[in-house]
Amino acid sequence: MTYPPKPHRELDAARISAHIRAYPFAHIFSGTGTDQRVTRLPFAYDGDGEGGLLRGHMDANNPQANHLDGGEVLIAFSGPNAYVSPNWRSDRTRGATWDYTAVHVWGRARLRQERAFFAQLINDLSAPLEERFEALSPHPRWSFADAPEAYVDRLFPHLRGFEVEITRIEAITKVHQDFAPKDAYLVADHLAESPEEGGRQIAALIREKTAARHNKA
Numbered sequence: 196m197t198y199p200p201k202p203h204r205e206l207d208a209a210r211i212s213a214h215i216r217a218y219p220f221a222h223i224f225s226g227t228g229t230d231q232r233v234t235r236l237p238f239a240y241d242g243d244g245e246g247g248l249l250r251g252h253m254d255a256n257n258p259q260a261n262h263l264d265g266g267e268v269l270i271a272f273s274g275p276n277a278y279v280s281p282n283w284r285s286d287r288t289r290g291a292t293w294d295y296t297a298v299h300v301w302g303r304a305r306l307r308q309e310r311a312f313f314a315q316l317i318n319d320l321s322a323p324l325e326e327r328f329e330a331l332s333p334h335p336r337w338s339f340a341d342a343p344e345a346y347v348d349r350l351f352p353h354l355r356g357f358e359v360e361i362t363r364i365e366a367i368t369k370v371h372q373d374f375a376p377k378d379a380y381l382v383a384d385h386l387a388e389s390p391e392e393g394g395r396q397i398a399a400l401i402r403e404k405t406a407a408r409h410n411k412a
Contacts, residue, residue: 202373205296205366208244214298214366215240215249215272216323223251224269225262225304232259238270239319242361249300249359250307250316260355264306268359272298275396279371283385284378294382294397298366302359310347313356314339370401372408379405 205211219237226232234253241248249270253260262268274296281287307313317339325336371379379401386398 199365199367199369200373203367203369205298205368210244210368211298211364211366212240212242212244214274214296215242215244215300218272218274219320221270221272223259224271225259225266232257232262234259237320238272239316245364246361249302249361250312250319250357251359252313252316252354252356255353255355257355263304263355263357266304268302268304270300270302270359272300274298275393275400277386277389277391277394277397279382279386283382284374285381286375286378289374294370294401296366296368296370296400298364300359300361301363302361304357304359307356307358309356310351312358313351313354316356317342368400368404370397370404372404376405376409 205214215238219239220235221238222233222235224231224233234257236251236253239250241250253263276293276295279292279294281289281291321337321339325338329336371382374382383398383401383405386394386401389395389398
């Protein structure tokens with residue numbers, strides 16, 4: 196038996212790339228044995244869904260920073276997810292489940308302590324979000340240039356910038372592909388009424404994947 200199951204494997208490079216960029220706040224895992232560490236960080240992605248680089252930074256006092264230079268890491272990007280009740284299907288004999296999307300990235304990290312690297316990283320992390328949330332503030336979009344130089348001088352020594360050369364990507368889109376289309380659509384109908392945005396996003400994905408499966412058949 197292989198994992199993830201074949202119906203749940205996401206192989207569309209464009210969708211994988213879009214997932215990483217839409218949900219950049221991820222868990223980075225490193226270390227071995229009893230010295231395993233995990234930190235949640237935002238990442239900038241330079242790639243096409245099949246490879247490339249991830250860039251990030253963490254507090255220099257974080258013990259995980261000691262694992263970065265030359266270390267192997269796993270970075271997990273979580274997307275929308277939703278609980279699914281058996282009551283939402285015509286066949287109630289199969290149990291409750293959880294539909295979700297995720298992208299898991301393996302690679303080798305190396306430290307990047309250049310100030311120019313840090314400045315570019317902060318701009319690349321903030322720019323798409325400043326654009327997304329621009330309507331929430333009367334001020335122009337923020338950029339690294341707006342940070343006082345004295346503030347950056349004080350902060351910079353306490354951060355560790357790094358990049359990860361990607362060696363493998365595994366993406367999962369588990370949205371009722373292994374259920375009959377009738378029940379998949381019923382679940383989508385229920386989740387479309389969810390008070391949670393993640394549930395509504397999963398509903399749209401269920402419909403998209405189910406329609407593609409039906410057309411392929």
